[in-house]
Amino acid sequence: MAASVYTQILWWLGIAAEILILARSVKGNSWQKYRAFYLYLGTLLLIELLRFSVYTLKPQFYRPFYWYTEFLATTVAYAVILEVYSHALVNSPGVARIARTFLWGVLSVVILKTTLNAATELVWSPATTHAELERDLYTVQAILLAGVIALVAYYAVATGRNLKGIIFGYSTYVYASVISLAFGSLPGYGPRPGWRLVQPIAYLAALLIWSCTLWSYSPDPEAETESKIDRDYKLIARQTRRALSKARSFLKMGGEL
């Protein structure tokens, strides 16, 4: 009963925070900039409301409904990761090229592993349980997020407050999801109510981060069109040219100036 009360509190807090973030995005027009992210958030809001309706009206259908909608949410989340990639690396074409190689690499490994599993197992199933499938989906997301964060950090790519918030918030949620689902898919851990609360709490934390960082639209810092070294070199060259022309005019006037 106590767990149910906590779950309901988390549920309502989550819905309230989602509505707040979506309302702010409409007011500040930031939804046009991060469409995939707000689509994800809108989908989650809709799912939460539908879940609540099913939970209240037809509680016996709640469990299967939960898992199907959970897969839908996890799939839509991939659009958010692709949006993060495109937004973060829009001004760094070389880094974007490396990111594409990384994305294709991860995709190839996932396809290869799935094909190998299908070929070696007698009865093929994508995963033994719902929790395992969800855990695997979040693990791939964690690898993709780690990749984009590593590239952004390594090449010191400048990112705006909104994008930083989306990345931090979603990373928090994905991190907690991988850990909780990994433990949750172990035999004996599943029925424990404790691990089930980890994901909603992490999601609430992510919503809190998004509420703060997406409160108003903040554009991504524009990339410098030329490197600082080139710019400094041009500045020195300009100063030298000026000094030379001064010296030339001084000589022309017979050294009187």
Place this chain on the structure above:
Amino acid sequence: MRQLLPYLGVASLLLAVTALWVRQIFLAHKSRIEVQVPRKGGARGGSTASHDDLGERIFSLEDWEFVSTNTPSQIQKMFLHERGVIAISWLRRTRMRISLVMRAHLAAAGQTENLHPATELKLALNYLVFRVLCDVLIGCIWLRGPIRTRKTVGQTLRTVVWLRGAFEQLLARVDPANCKTLRTSFNHRAARN
């Protein structure tokens, strides 16, 4: 429990890169200032030459042979202590110069179109090994002094030289401007000796 390891590994990786990114965001202003330092150093005429001589002298036995035969033990102790301090300072300076060049390269690479993932990966690994070796050297000298650890220092320096060569070659391919800075700011001869 063993089946958990890959998932915990991926989660830890995500946590680690996020923590590094947060750290970098907080230190962003500092690193922007530091990138300009090697150019200032290069502009001062004689500094490079003196830096080369310093490295060569620090790890040569000449001074130690003189001190160990002509002076009392107190002076010898003082000499070893001071030589250790100078050696560590020289290594730190060398490491800093290389990392500044690397940072400058990364800043420039962020805006370059023609980046090769394989070359970038090699460069990153070379740089990482170089940094680790420099730290190991500093640790060795700090623990046992520059004369006692001379053999280890010599071997490690040879590896450092080899790594620096590989690093330079890669950087020359990717970023010739930064490679030039690196060549003028790093001691060639000291490590070879």
